[in-house]
Amino acid sequence: MTDRRTLVRAPVATLSNGHRLELVLHRVRGGADGPRLGVIAGIHGDEPLGIEIVRRLLAELEDETFRGELIALPVANPYAFSTLTRNTPVDAANLNRVFPGNPDGTLTEQVAHVVCAELLGSCDTLIDVHSGGNLATVDYVYLTGDEELAKVFGCELLYRSTPPAGSLAACAGERNVETLIVELGGGQQCNEHFVQKGLRGVRNLMKHLGMLDGDPELPDAQLIVSELADLKPHEGGLLLSSFGPERLGEAVAAGVELARVVSPYTLDVLESIAAPFDPTLLVLVREAVTKVDPGDYGFIVANGATAVVA
Numbered sequence: 001m002t003d004r005r006t007l008v009r010a011p012v013a014t015l016s017n018g019h020r021l022e023l024v025l026h027r028v029r030g031g032a033d034g035p036r037l038g039v040i041a042g043i044h045g046d047e048p049l050g051i052e053i054v055r056r057l058l059a060e061l062e063d064e065t066f067r068g069e070l071i072a073l074p075v076a077n078p079y080a081f082s083t084l085t086r087n088t089p090v091d092a093a094n095l096n097r098v099f100p101g102n103p104d105g106t107l108t109e110q111v112a113h114v115v116c117a118e119l120l121g122s123c124d125t126l127i128d129v130h131s132g133g134n135l136a137t138v139d140y141v142y143l144t145g146d147e148e149l150a151k152v153f154g155c156e157l158l159y160r161s162t163p164p165a166g167s168l169a170a171c172a173g174e175r176n177v178e179t180l181i182v183e184l185g186g187g188q189q190c191n192e193h194f195v196q197k198g199l200r201g202v203r204n205l206m207k208h209l210g211m212l213d214g215d216p217e218l219p220d221a222q223l224i225v226s227e228l229a230d231l232k233p234h235e236g237g238l239l240l241s242s243f244g245p246e247r248l249g250e251a252v253a254a255g256v257e258l259a260r261v262v263s264p265y266t267l268d269v270l271e272s273i274a275a276p277f278d279p280t281l282l283v284l285v286r287e288a289v290t291k292v293d294p295g296d297y298g299f300i301v302a303n304g305a306t307a308v309v310a
């Protein structure tokens, strides 16, 4: 670690097992005045890819000169990461629904409070990196405010929406910290591809903000979608997908079967999941064979008929 990078250990609480829970932040000074960019990953514990994007980013940037400062929190929810679960195992709460948190609240609310205190006061712009979890793969960014900010990250699909209530992005918005929510990779599919896409995206955004020289590297075509459907299976079992991660972003005609759920016991087909829109754009998909429970993320798809060019 060079002297440009500083480690900050922010205490949260002592758990019943005696462990001191702390959040570990990194500050990298670029060597010249400029904007302060925050990058956070691991709000959901089953999304390790974002952590790796932050790790690589820090390793690259501490040897480079740039304008401004990078403040990074690679693992926002260490106990959820340790169990690879979306929610905190201690209190079963989703960290990204309890912001701004509460210093006198549940453990997850205390974590949220420390994230806000350490991160939101220290940056002007924030990138919140997510993935598809253990069994699904995803590729899009949210467009919640500044369209150019969402576009320059370089994903092919931008989802026009408002951040969910209680999310870090919603909380940051109230404090005038412009936040980009990124959804990249997951399901242990195409990991290096998505790490590189994430690194390119952060660098694109740093170029856009004037922290790095050069123009953002963008794909040939980018679409803004405003209608997403979350296709949650009603039946649990084995989900057999016909559209894996290599098909992300593709357009599929309405009615085409995306996947079927079969019982691993009777081997009967329990449910067929079909493309609802004409065309249906694939936003979150599953690899060929995964386990599914009712209400899990099966597929997320966008209405291609109302998509517009970014």
Ligand SMILES: [Zn+2]
Pocket: 043, 044, 047, 130, 131
């Ligand atoms: Zn997430």
